[in-house]
Amino acid sequence: MLTVTNVIKIFNPGTVNEKKALNGVKLHLKTGDFVTVIGSNGAGKSTLMNIISGVFPAEQGKIIIDGLDVTCHPEYHRGKIIGRVFQDPMMGTAAGMTIEENLVLAFRRGQKRSITKAIKTKDRELFREKLKLLGLNLEHNLQQKVGLLSGGQRQALTLLMATLTKPKLLLLDEHIAALDPNTAYQVMELTKQIIKNNQITTLMITHDLHQALAVGNRTIMMHEGEIVYELKGDERKKASVSTLLSLFEKARGREFSNDRMMLI
């Protein structure tokens, strides 16, 4: 479903601040794969997401989604087939618009937008039904401004919007990191449920090593712009957080007990 070949991304090329954020990344996701991505700060996880979704172009390499080479496609073009949930709950929804307006914007993803009334009665029924699944009582407040919702509610809504029309690829960039533990748990449960029910191919960045192993079917570890390890199948089933930590150590090539806390 997703093939990333030898992607290189350099920030500020030719200046003293030059940084090779991605250094020949290769990644292949089969349809239905749910891959968790781990790595320390600056490893290139978010850059990889942004390259795939087209926020900025790659210096080199190819990105193919469902057989379509999107390497040169602009971000909005890829938005038609990629669902995204950002770390910041404010980013995925339009605060000044109502819940149903936000949902209908997502519902028309990938279609030509026309000059006809956006929200039809039958859309509302579908929205209510979908919102009910969130269990947040939002289905009774379709006309409420999204800006009045809590961070957790907005993130749940963003997740619903990202998957309202089944995307070919779902990108989750630490989407529960900014939520309180209880809300984070609920949104994560919801995430698992939606992905499972719709068989959505997913790439999820997380800083929670336990979660990286607990959800999905594959885990990749990034370091200095490269994918350094991948865990899947039995190996992954047997792995624990300490396995991941020792892999991190190997990747860095040195003891790092001092900053171990950073990773947990």
Add this chain to the structure above:
Amino acid sequence: MYLFVETLEQGLIYSLVVLGVYLSFRILDYADLSVDGTLPLGAAVAAGMIVAGYNPWLATVMATIAGMIGGFITGFLHTKFKINPLLTGILTMTALYSVNLEVMGRANIPLLNQDMIFMPIFGLEEGTFTLGLLIGIVALLVFLLYRFLDTEVGLALRATGNNRQMITSLGVNTDNMKLLGLGLSNGMVSLGGALLAQYQGFADIGMGIGTIIGGLASLIIGEVLLSNGSISRDLIAVVFGSIIFRMIIALVLWLGLPPAYLKLMTAVIVIAALAASNIKSIGLKKESPVYADSN
């Protein structure tokens, strides 16, 4: 009474301008200063064509289209050349000064004894016809705008001003939305300019000065008094804001304020309104835009 009706009519004409400012400033979140150039552009095109003997309705439509093109140019500078929005407006406004002079051929075109859209038909009395026509035009545009902002494209336009990142990720080309929004906005402003020239009986090269500030003052007055956050109420608030603003101006002039102080007074109204809303921070604050982490 005569003064009241005249002020009301001016307020209605300017409400088209304020609707344009509302579209760019509020809906699109784009501080577009090109309206200072597209208002006289509308007046110039309409007056020029009327003097040349064209049908005044055709002249008014062409003036609107000219304004839309002005808006597209502003949008083009921003979306294609990545020039700062504030600067794009100033550039268009400055360039339009020359264009307007060229269109008019001189600094002022009087429209005495010309055929204009305010010429009564159906044997109506002139005053009644003018007011009726203006109410009709404003009501029609408010209705069309209200319907448009509820369409799929209209929602995408609003989302572009509200959260660009989000609507991009939902597959909308925000550059096109900005072009559309600025085109519509400046078209409305030019239409206002065309009506104003015909209403006051002349087009003048200097008539656009302070359009954006007057528009903002009207917008803020309307929002403070009438808005509840819904689009329909916003649009009505814009129209009433414009009328009230013109009433305030008429009142202070009547009380003896020298006309030269008008722009100063307008600026003070805007500053006071902005300062008040920021100091109280009554939920008018917009979220600061969030850019993708480059990490």
